[in-house]
Amino acid sequence: MTKTTTTTVAADLLTRSNRLGADPRNTNYAGGNTSAKGSETDPVTGEPVELLWVKGSGGDLGTLTEKNLAVLRLDRLRALTAVYPGVDREDEMVAAFDYCLHGKGGAAPSIDTAMHALVDAEHVDHLHPDSGIALATSADGEALTAQCFGDAVVWVPWRRPGFQLGLDIAAIKAANPQAIGCILGGHGITAWGATSGQAEARSLEIINRAEAFIAERTAELTAQGTHPFGALVADHAALPDDVRRTKAAKLAPVIRGLASTDAAQVGHFCDDDVVLDFLSRERLAPLAELGTSCPDHFLRTKIKPLVVDLPATATVEEITARLTELHEAYRADYAGYYDRNAVPGSPAMRGGDPAIVLVPGVGMFSYGKNKQTARVAGEFYVNAINVMRGAEAISTYAPIDEAEKFRIEYWALEEAKLARMPAPKPLATRVALVTGAGSGIGRAIAERLAAEGACVVIADLNLEGAQAVADELGGPDVAIAIRADVTSEDDVAALVDAAALAFGGVDLVVNNAGLSISKPLLETTSQDWDLQHDVMAKGSFLVAREAARAMIAQGMGGDIIYIASKNSLFAGPNNIAYSATKADQAHQVRLLAAELGEHGIRVNGVNPDGVVRGSGIFAGGWGAKRAAVYGVDEQDLGAYYAQRTLLKREVLPEHVAAAVYALTGPDLSQTTGLHIPVDSGVAAAFLR
Incomplete structure (x- = not known):
């Protein structure tokens, strides 16, 4: 044959x-x-x-x-x-x-x-x-x-x-x-x-x-001085670029939290001209209320969007308060749509949260089970805007009625199609932000989180390295690269804003950025001390603080992980600045776990040791200095560290990444304030 x-x-x-x-x-x-x-x-x-x-x-x-x-x-x-x-x-x-x-x-x-x-x-x-x-x-x-x-x-x-x-x-x-x-x-x-x-x-x-x-x-x-969407509404005009995107970044976690009431969602933001023009017109509300028509459109956008009925000049606080009211009304309206049209045998209601949220002067927020789905939902609503504009130019927009929409949205065939979808990965819908992720341990953590289904923000001083990691992980539907100096309040605030604009918010933060200066006490300068503490102690504090703002606004809980060190507990020689700042990070874990628990935010730490291969810190000169302290060749340092452990096994970046996943995955959901050692067993660093 x-x-x-x-x-x-x-x-x-x-x-x-x-x-x-x-x-x-x-x-x-x-x-x-x-x-x-x-x-x-x-x-x-x-x-x-x-x-x-x-x-x-x-x-x-x-x-x-x-x-x-x-x-x-x-x-x-x-x-x-x-x-x-x-x-x-x-x-x-x-x-x-x-x-x-x-x-x-x-x-x-x-x-x-x-x-x-x-x-x-x-x-x-x-x-x-x-x-x-x-x-x-x-x-x-x-x-x-x-x-x-x-x-x-x-x-x-x-x-x-x-x-x-x-x-x-x-x-x-x-x-x-x-x-x-x-x-x-x-x-x-x-x-x-x-x-x-x-x-x-x-x-x-x-x-x-x-x-x-x-x-x-x-x-x-x-030529007649008219527009298919009607006249411009002065107080709905698009805000200036920088003002608009700053406002969008602050609103994004709030809206994502509301859109995730029934099931966690990833977000996408769009402020293209076609969207901003629609939001600035007098026909916005009645046309949006009619909803989309093509089955491909409303299966992804739901039958209609949630429209904020406030001027563009409204404050974030005013919009947030109004969003809460509008979201409650939207859910009630959607439940009414379901009840009016459901028949015996109809699938259960899939959820009453909006997939599209329109904020005049700011833009469109769209949501889905992953970044691609959220982005495509927004693209479909842009298609719907184009359709409405065309129909209003030549006639009157008249989509199919809601009963027909319901028959398709709750079609048995659509339900069967959804049932055939593969099970989501453990970290699906979660947005992770990893500092120092352009190389070494941070890169391994980013790779593991992405492999488990998370969207990942790759933050690093070296944008080229960060972009290479983001590209390898699958590009902007999976990961984005952001240059960030964690010692800068402005950079850190912009970093969290970038996560909000790219994916809707942030759920999982890994404080990994760091450097090491190996010197004895008498040779350690105040500049050495300040640099170590600025990057790791202050940097971790700044990242945790800004991420916590977004997590609290979302109301979806979250995880903050500190990559501390065995040295936060173990008193090694010639290491005063590094070990002291690692001890600072370790105590931040305890302090923040106690403070943020009421918001459902868990804070945990990982204490690695001897991660030589693939480590950016060791490659940057730290390895040579530690090898000199211990009297071994630099190339043998990993083996030296392994031999002083109980398990006699070398620690690699992927082992640290596995610990991060264990702390943020589904199995340790009740754990906070914990430090996990990833050191192959260093008795002097046992927690006690």
Whole structure:
């Protein structure tokens, strides 16, 4: 039996899909689907078999690969029309697609598979361009479609995605042989062609003509001195850049805490011009209240955002107080939406917190289970803003009604899709900030926390080194790099603000930044003493203080970890400045554990010793000086340290990182004020 490989048809489909998906004008992230029909030799019968290659569930057109395609037999798909039980039992058809797979079938078929299989065309594109959805959500969308396209593009009334929608489009195409595609009411566009190139060209033609149609109407409004979103509201105008972002950083932890009432969330902030303009217009509140329309949009943004109804000049304290009231009202409203529309058998309500929060003059805060989900939710709401602006330019924005939104949001198929998601990692949704993370122990800690699911802020004096670590961890959806001098109050405040703007706040702080000066008492200068204490004692204090402000504002608890040292307990020779400041750090752990416990913030420490390999401190000259103190070669220092321990094992940066994870993971949630030794057993440093 010969192995079936991707055909030229499938390869061309991937190329077309990637081109279409790479341009956000054509479709949103993970939105829409494309397909191609062709034939291959059936490896069992040796006979040709007609196949459909179609984007599977959960894939993204811009990054689509072979593994994201579902491969199905067309004869079996078309035969489903004879057993289709009707719209009331629509959900059963997705399970039926599994019986149509060719071989292992590739990706799981999506709900839109029927559209691609039943439309009589070799190549089909279904996309969600803002311009197309603007027509699709206009109150008189059918008439406007005719004005824009004549009879080349046909209107299809709103229908929930599924088998019946596929039958509808197939029938409309058959009745309109001149048509190149259709506008799907409330949803998006579909185009088709005899070749891959023709389907793509027709998709782009529909998008471009819709854009031009909207642009012409918008220009007419501009000439009349009007705007689709209405007049500017003076006290909702965007604040100056520095004022706006400072305010956003202070609000971000507050909003994240509210948005995490039912389940912890990661945040994203956007103050792009398109957002700030929408927030400054008189039609903001009524349009936001109507919510989004395209299923891809509201599944990620919820049906509508929370809008702060205060002027841009309101203080952080005033906005915080109002947010508490608005959040309570939002949750009550969402519960009402659920109660009005739920039927026996509906999935349980998934949570009443907003995914999008709009603050006039400041920007948009979006939330999700990880940074990518939060960022994409914000991108989808920008799509929704573009849709609303386009619809208001040519007509009146009229999204699908809430009952239809509920049917999709609480679709059994959507619930099943959520159930198939992999279990979250232990530190998922947690935002970690690690100082001195550009190398050595800090780098190992950042790597471990990211591997366990955390978003990580890599803070270091050396921005180039920090950026290299952030890039290796996966880039801005996982980690960001910030240059910070922990001895500077301004730098530390900016560091915590950066965490808030990047990820919504901070949950887990590791005070790791440090340096070592190994000198006997009589050779230790006051400058040596001050430098050691400024970086480690003062620096840890500043970072803990600013992080605690954000954690308290969030109301989600948190963890603060100090990387202290065996030397905080052990009196070694020629080490007065370093050991004294480590003792300072160790006592900060006890003091802050006692003070911050009422806020659910745990404070613990790690006492490493002899971390030579991979250590930035030892590489910076400390190793040579300690080797001289002990009378060994520097290259043998790690082995020397190991031999003086009870376990006779060398300590590496990853061992310290494991201790940090143990203290911040799920298993020691009741522990605070503890110091864990990671020294392979130094009896003189036993805690007692």
